[in-house]
Amino acid sequence: MPDSPALADSLHTGSQVRQACRTGEWTGPTCGLAAGYAQANLAILPQSDAYEFLEFCRRNPKPCPLLDVTSPGSPVPESVAPGSDLRTDLPSYRVWRDGERTSEPTDILDFWQDDFVAFVIGCSFTFESALLRAEIPVRHLELGSNVPMYRTNVETRGAGRYHGPLVVSMRPLSPADAIRAVQITSRYPGVHGAPVHLGLPEEIGINDLSQPDFGDAVPIHEGELPVFWACGVTPQAVIMASRPKLAITHSPGCMFVTDIRDETLSTG
Amino acid sequence: MPDSPALADSLHTGSQVRQACRTGEWTGPTCGLAAGYAQANLAILPQSDAYEFLEFCRRNPKPCPLLDVTSPGSPVPESVAPGSDLRTDLPSYRVWRDGERTSEPTDILDFWQDDFVAFVIGCSFTFESALLRAEIPVRHLELGSNVPMYRTNVETRGAGRYHGPLVVSMRPLSPADAIRAVQITSRYPGVHGAPVHLGLPEEIGINDLSQPDFGDAVPIHEGELPVFWACGVTPQAVIMASRPKLAITHSPGCMFVTDIRDETLSTG
Numbered sequence: 167m168p169d170s171p172a173l174a175d176s177l178h179t180g181s182q183v184r185q186a187c188r189t190g191e192w193t194g195p196t197c198g199l200a201a202g203y204a205q206a207n208l209a210i211l212p213q214s215d216a217y218e219f220l221e222f223c224r225r226n227p228k229p230c231p232l233l234d235v236t237s238p239g240s241p242v243p244e245s246v247a248p249g250s251d252l253r254t255d256l257p258s259y260r261v262w263r264d265g266e267r268t269s270e271p272t273d274i275l276d277f278w279q280d281d282f283v284a285f286v287i288g289c290s291f292t293f294e295s296a297l298l299r300a301e302i303p304v305r306h307l308e309l310g311s312n313v314p315m316y317r318t319n320v321e322t323r324g325a326g327r328y329h330g331p332l333v334v335s336m337r338p339l340s341p342a343d344a345i346r347a348v349q350i351t352s353r354y355p356g357v358h359g360a361p362v363h364l365g366l367p368e369e370i371g372i373n374d375l376s377q378p379d380f381g382d383a384v385p386i387h388e389g390e391l392p393v394f395w396a397c398g399v400t401p402q403a404v405i406m407a408s409r410p411k412l413a414i415t416h417s418p419g420c421m422f423v424t425d426i427r428d429e430t431l432s433t434g
Numbered sequence: 435m436p437d438s439p440a441l442a443d444s445l446h447t448g449s450q451v452r453q454a455c456r457t458g459e460w461t462g463p464t465c466g467l468a469a470g471y472a473q474a475n476l477a478i479l480p481q482s483d484a485y486e487f488l489e490f491c492r493r494n495p496k497p498c499p500l501l502d503v504t505s506p507g508s509p510v511p512e513s514v515a516p517g518s519d520l521r522t523d524l525p526s527y528r529v530w531r532d533g534e535r536t537s538e539p540t541d542i543l544d545f546w547q548d549d550f551v552a553f554v555i556g557c558s559f560t561f562e563s564a565l566l567r568a569e570i571p572v573r574h575l576e577l578g579s580n581v582p583m584y585r586t587n588v589e590t591r592g593a594g595r596y597h598g599p600l601v602v603s604m605r606p607l608s609p610a611d612a613i614r615a616v617q618i619t620s621r622y623p624g625v626h627g628a629p630v631h632l633g634l635p636e637e638i639g640i641n642d643l644s645q646p647d648f649g650d651a652v653p654i655h656e657g658e659l660p661v662f663w664a665c666g667v668t669p670q671a672v673i674m675a676s677r678p679k680l681a682i683t684h685s686p687g688c689m690f691v692t693d694i695r696d697e698t699l700s701t702g
Contacts, residue, residue, distance in 0.1 A: 352617050
């Protein structure tokens, strides 16, 4: 039975999660698996499109903090998971053609090209671990759901053909916890860092928090503020807006689990 | 003419401000004087009451970060302004008897007792300089008014006879500036540090931002959040609540200007 709680409990390392993805045993969200290991967003493009995307990431480090970029044609992110294979080691992928999602396979062996470059982008799961250690509750983790994510009216800084809206994830927090969360996540610039916004969603073009563009809605209790972080799903919104001929990403929530520990991404 | 702009422009150091206060030339708010020098809140108590107040400050470091405590009977805070005299070197004082303000003199030579202990408490002016350097606008400085301060429904942690409400200062900021302000002021634990609250004033018992308990109201523009820091006027609210037989404080906004530079109070 895929994605069973018993299987989840047996996946303690990045390598174990990747193996379960590779064999098809695990095809669902990776949230909560291999606690302490950094998870990552994925974007894959042909080399001809890769330079501009690399520059796009450099210009937008909050949504697109690069943990690794593969050599053209290699599916191995050498610095974060040397023994892995990005073609098989994620639970689920999205294939995009001209900005439209055309399929959602569980591996991309049939789609792989010798000129592909893979961008491994930091993920907020890393700082969520730090929030939990500081006894700051994370609503979507309590509910066992995916974090709510929203397209904003904030434009990323474009590079070449790449442009599009900033996507943010949202966590409801009490004001005191929001302040602590700014302090804590500031120490993790490699995984989106400090929030980009809080308290006034309409100021960034979010008019209905109960209707996220990705992930699941979560309740916001009285006395809580919505706190927004730049999100690694931004590349998917950028692919939709920029319409490259071919691109592959992870499915939201179904991340690449690396071999590096969350704490190696903390500045202090 | 006391408190003239021309005089203000000539007061470049803590020593110069203190001298102008001592001679009676300067009797008004010290905001903007001697840029770069740390200013401080003042609370003076007889030694018999001082131990419990010292413990009160230790238990409440956000509103009462101690920069210096004088030896009993000495009006000289040796570590922050060795050549100064706390009896004359502030523009204006408040004398409190049984928790009631009984006078507001420009010196306290006639009130001084051989058993007085003075508590020199960090002031938010220090982190306001840091905010301005980061191009974060500070509304009350733009308006040339005193910062708005509010009694909250948050109780300080009491010590002996001392108890009372936390007082907070408020600065309206855009969400992005509020996040930066948390980062910046976190580096200044000696002058109240990070905010204690933001965005939801009613959660801490503030129902009308246009009616501050101390200082002047400031407008909050659309797209801004009220951001609240623990305030060094808290000891005055505590004196009102705890009713010691005799206490002396500075008048709100009329601070003690030290010889130490703001940046010596930064952690990094």
